[in-house]
Amino acid sequence: MSSSPLMSLGIKAMQANYASLQVTGHNIANANVAGYSRQQAELATSQGQFTGAGFFGRGVNVVSVTRSHDAFLTREADYARSLAATDSAKLQMLRRLESIFKGGEQGLGHAANEFLGAMTDLTTRPDDLAVRRVVMARAGDLAARFAEAGRSLDDVQAGVTATLRTAVAEVNSLAKAIASANQRIAGLKGLGQPANDLLDERERLISRLSQHVSVSRVEAADGTQAIFIAGGQRLVLGAEAAQLQMLQDPADPTRSAVGLVEGNVRRPLDENSLAGGDIAGLLRFQNKDLVQGRNLVGQLAAAVAGAVNEQQQRGLNLQPPLGQAVSQPLFAVGAPQALPYVANARDASGNPVGSVQLTVTDAGALQASDYELREDPANAGQWTLLRKADGLLRNVADGDEVDGFRISFGNPPPQAGDRFLLQPVARAANDMRRLLDDPRDLAAASPLVATADAGNTGTAQVSSLAITSSPLPVAGATARVSFTSDSGDYDWELVDSANNVLASGSGQWQPGQTIPAPPQDINGFALQLSGVPRSGDLLTVAPTPPAAMASNNGNAVALLALRDSPIVAGRTASESWGLAMADVGVRVQSAASASDISTAVASQAEFSRTSKSGVNLDEEAARLIHFQQSYQAAAKMLQVAQSLFDTLLDAAAP
Amino acid sequence: MRVTTHNAFQTSIANLQKRQQAMVESQAQLTSGKRVLRPSDDPAAAAAAERALAASSRAEVQLRALDASRNAMTLTEAALGDAGELLAQIRERMIAAGNASYSDSDRASLAQAMQALRDDLLAVANRNDGAGRFLFGGQGSDRPPLVDAPGGVVYAGTSGEMRAASGESSPLAIDGRAVWLQAPDPRNPGSTLSLFDTLDRVVGELMTPGRSGPDIAATVRDGLAEIDAGAANLSGWRARAGEALNRIDGIAERLAQGKLDAQRERSEAEDLDMVAAIADFQQRQSGYDAALKTYSMVQRLSLFDYLR
Numbered sequence A: 001m002s003s004s005p006l007m008s009l010g011i012k013a014m015q016a017n018y019a020s021l022q023v024t025g026h027n028i029a030n031a032n033v034a035g036y037s038r039q040q041a042e043l044a045t046s047q048g049q050f051t052g053a054g055f056f057g058r059g060v061n062v063v064s065v066t067r068s069h070d071a072f073l074t075r076e077a078d079y080a081r082s083l084a085a086t087d088s089a090k091l092q093m094l095r096r097l098e099s100i101f102k103g104g105e106q107g108l109g110h111a112a113n114e115f116l117g118a119m120t121d122l123t124t125r126p127d128d129l130a131v132r133r134v135v136m137a138r139a140g141d142l143a144a145r146f147a148e149a150g151r152s153l154d155d156v157q158a159g160v161t162a163t164l165r166t167a168v169a170e171v172n173s174l175a176k177a178i179a180s181a182n183q184r185i186a187g188l189k190g191l192g193q194p195a196n197d198l199l200d201e202r203e204r205l206i207s208r209l210s211q212h213v214s215v216s217r218v219e220a221a222d223g224t225q226a227i228f229i230a231g232g233q234r235l236v237l238g239a240e241a242a243q244l245q246m247l248q249d250p251a252d253p254t255r256s257a258v259g260l261v262e263g264n265v266r267r268p269l270d271e272n273s274l275a276g277g278d279i280a281g282l283l284r285f286q287n288k289d290l291v292q293g294r295n296l297v298g299q300l301a302a303a304v305a306g307a308v309n310e311q312q313q314r315g316l317n318l319q320p321p322l323g324q325a326v327s328q329p330l331f332a333v334g335a336p337q338a339l340p341y342v343a344n345a346r347d348a349s350g351n352p353v354g355s356v357q358l359t360v361t362d363a364g365a366l367q368a369s370d371y372e373l374r375e376d377p378a379n380a381g382q383w384t385l386l387r388k389a390d391g392l393l394r395n396v397a398d399g400d401e402v403d404g405f406r407i408s409f410g411n412p413p414p415q416a417g418d419r420f421l422l423q424p425v426a427r428a429a430n431d432m433r434r435l436l437d438d439p440r441d442l443a444a445a446s447p448l449v450a451t452a453d454a455g456n457t458g459t460a461q462v463s464s465l466a467i468t469s470s471p472l473p474v475a476g477a478t479a480r481v482s483f484t485s486d487s488g489d490y491d492w493e494l495v496d497s498a499n500n501v502l503a504s505g506s507g508q509w510q511p512g513q514t515i516p517a518p519p520q521d522i523n524g525f526a527l528q529l530s531g532v533p534r535s536g537d538l539l540t541v542a543p544t545p546p547a548a549m550a551s552n553n554g555n556a557v558a559l560l561a562l563r564d565s566p567i568v569a570g571r572t573a574s575e576s577w578g579l580a581m582a583d584v585g586v587r588v589q590s591a592a593s594a595s596d597i598s599t600a601v602a603s604q605a606e607f608s609r610t611s612k613s614g615v616n617l618d619e620e621a622a623r624l625i626h627f628q629q630s631y632q633a634a635a636k637m638l639q640v641a642q643s644l645f646d647t648l649l650d651a652a653a654p
Numbered sequence B: 001m002r003v004t005t006h007n008a009f010q011t012s013i014a015n016l017q018k019r020q021q022a023m024v025e026s027q028a029q030l031t032s033g034k035r036v037l038r039p040s041d042d043p044a045a046a047a048a049a050e051r052a053l054a055a056s057s058r059a060e061v062q063l064r065a066l067d068a069s070r071n072a073m074t075l076t077e078a079a080l081g082d083a084g085e086l087l088a089q090i091r092e093r094m095i096a097a098g099n100a101s102y103s104d105s106d107r108a109s110l111a112q113a114m115q116a117l118r119d120d121l122l123a124v125a126n127r128n129d130g131a132g133r134f135l136f137g138g139q140g141s142d143r144p145p146l147v148d149a150p151g152g153v154v155y156a157g158t159s160g161e162m163r164a165a166s167g168e169s170s171p172l173a174i175d176g177r178a179v180w181l182q183a184p185d186p187r188n189p190g191s192t193l194s195l196f197d198t199l200d201r202v203v204g205e206l207m208t209p210g211r212s213g214p215d216i217a218a219t220v221r222d223g224l225a226e227i228d229a230g231a232a233n234l235s236g237w238r239a240r241a242g243e244a245l246n247r248i249d250g251i252a253e254r255l256a257q258g259k260l261d262a263q264r265e266r267s268e269a270e271d272l273d274m275v276a277a278i279a280d281f282q283q284r285q286s287g288y289d290a291a292l293k294t295y296s297m298v299q300r301l302s303l304f305d306y307l308r
Helices: A004-029 A071-098 A108-117 A119-124 A129-191 A196-212 A278-314 A554-564 A573-613 A617-652 B005-032 B043-097 B104-125 B176-181 B195-207 B213-270 B274-300
Strands: A039-045 A049-051 A054-056 A060-067 A215-219 A225-229 A233-237 A243-248 A256-262 A265-268 A337-340 A356-360 A371-375 A383-387 A392-396 A405-409 A419-423 A448-452 A461-467 A478-483 A489-495 A501-508 A525-530 A538-543 B146-149 B152-155 B171-173
Touching: A004 A039, A004 A060, A004 A617, A060 A196, A071 A129, A071 A196, A071 A215, A071 A278, A071 A573, A108 A119, A108 A129, A108 A278, A108 A554, A108 A573, A108 B043, A119 A129, A119 A554, A119 B043, A129 A196, A129 A225, A129 A233, A129 A243, A129 A256, A129 A278, A196 A215, A196 A225, A196 A278, A233 A256, A243 A265, A256 A278, A278 A554, A278 A573, A337 A356, A356 A419, A448 A461, A448 A525, A461 A554, A525 A538, A573 B005, A573 B043, B005 B274, B043 B104, B043 B171, B043 B195, B043 B213, B104 B146, B104 B176, B104 B195, B146 B176, B152 B176, B152 B195, B176 B195, B176 B213, B195 B213
Parallel strands: none
Antiparallel strands: A039 A060, A049 A054, A215 A225, A225 A233, A243 A256, A256 A265, A337 A419, A356 A405, A371 A383, A371 A419, A383 A392, A448 A538, A461 A525, A478 A489, A478 A538, A489 A501, B146 B152
């Protein structure tokens, strides 16, 4: 029996243990490489040799090097990671949005209050130019604060677009890299051994891709993986990679969208079908939270500016000759807009055929929402209006007034199948500015004054006089209200300066009600009484005499009253700002808790994945000793074989 | 379950960062003294603080408006007091003019004195508040509201009352017509008397020479009655001005209290409870400290250290 089998056994054992040591070394070297899968040398016993005395083992062989990998856990970890990326991208943007919705002295609500509060001094000194300058400066501050908020919202939008662009570029380069990894993997498939590090490399690429967009994958027989996004759209197939592209939103050119390009076709990806990844988070933020933020700021801007302008135009300014110059609006805000969808019917030069115009009719009724106008699919020629903030659906026709604005169809009107995005307030804050510069332009005086006759026997006094229309229905006319009973019945007549009766009528006053009681109108005013009138009492509502125009404060009082009036969809300006802050605050809060949860889930999934395929250095240290010892034992075998051979040689020596 | 070195390292780093962040947040609250730094810290409290801020700034400007009204009413009250004294002096002269032993020239010199007092009275009626607003200008007047006209003194202001924007009724200027030209006539209910018409008439009649004793007595008697009615009207208005001043003090007190309440409300909504915050900070600090200690201890353990 020769000693060579023993020698070969030892050599094989040494080789096997050396291979194991090599793999362990590789594991130790890659312990800190993210996505590395722990490898091990697979050993197999060589088949024994038959002799008359039975089978003698022929040692060990290294069959393969395999990696510890679990496809299910890897997918779980990637999916969890893409959900966490969605939530954290959204949260990051919401935090930026939140910084615009400041409270306290830095907030828009306080700026509106300061401006309206400055009217107090105007009520005390209506003819003081210094006071008027202060009011003008506050008005300028307010407009600038709103415009600044609008610009900050544009900055947030620009941030979304820039981040999306980076993400899209990275998705494209990752898709190419995955396709190329696929190609190499398929090329090595024929070798019959797994290309462990290349497979890890591909997993790593897919995992990075999952940060941006949630993927599903299908493994082909040749070892390549096809990658699908957004509910079955093909991103990578074998060695081919499709590309994502930045697009414009189909209706709003300021917003971004993402599309998948295949050949000449660009397919826009819906944010809801994207399921996960930071692209989905950014698009959801842009299309929901940012739109809402914009509308909340815009609604406040449009409502405050609308209410102030309306009241300002009802009063008399200090421009000479007094009482002649018509009071002009104090603020301008961004116009409401109706944006046609890209798919709308277009003429030969590519311009949309049909058009829609919006006009604000009641700034106090404007809602913080975008709207979609489209033809009712079930009823041709019938148009429906969807309020996007709460999903309220209404039928509308040309000329209808909805939520404080009028929808007018252009010429030509919207075509069959057209869709329009209506934004009554979205841009209002951006273009807000003060229109007037001259402090004399502020209308502090009321065009009418009311007096109770000195001979009145009742206790009725004028508590307030509100002007309800501008200009007054009959300029220069005086209204006389004479009570005919002790229970509030009155006759009224409207006379011109030559005492000709222009109109007359009667009514009944009830405590707490105005004279005239709406909807009745005498000459565009509403009179509030304190005390009780007696039969024969007379009240006069006359044009403000020129001598009193500079010192009268009636309109300044009315402007100041806007501070405490429900001018923003039934709320005061500061209440409305408080609610807007709370709205954004709640969004941030829920996004933060969603992000906390999904980050924890992702980290748990990653823990499960790495516990299967990651490297534990203590474990590798143990293996190192283990294989070292085995190697030493194998080496000892060689020594034994060597000494056996020497013994043989010695015995044979002469 | 295998704990992989890389993952364990990453997780501990992430946890350390989280704890550090919590500590920094807690510190930011402590240094700013505010619990609500952003709306998302407590949306409901942020909205409540916003409401309270609006209430406190409203009270602040209303107090400013009230000061203007207090100033105007103080001046009005003083003017009406001065007017009462002038009327008392006029009354003395008029009683003297009724003396049957006086000659025409005695009466004329008394009438001249009365005329001078009457002019003083008109000046009082046209007083302003030092900044150009006439105390008796009513709902607005750019020039002295009581004007000498051919038929007597007329009112050039706008009847009624100008009010300050204090949230409650507080006048800035009162109705000069009612004060000076429309005293209730005691002899003829429902009709009114103009103080200046009476004075002008009495002065005119006393200046007229050669009138009979009974005529002069009638002039003095009617004049005294009318001046007393006018004086009663003035003191009625003076009482109203005084009452307005009292009310203004009450309103000011309420507004100041309201402002304090609003500030307290704001503070309750968004300010930090220091004791709780310090305790919270210390807890976070010791949590972070423990995390750092255990991290360094666990990371130091390695099988390699024993393979020497």
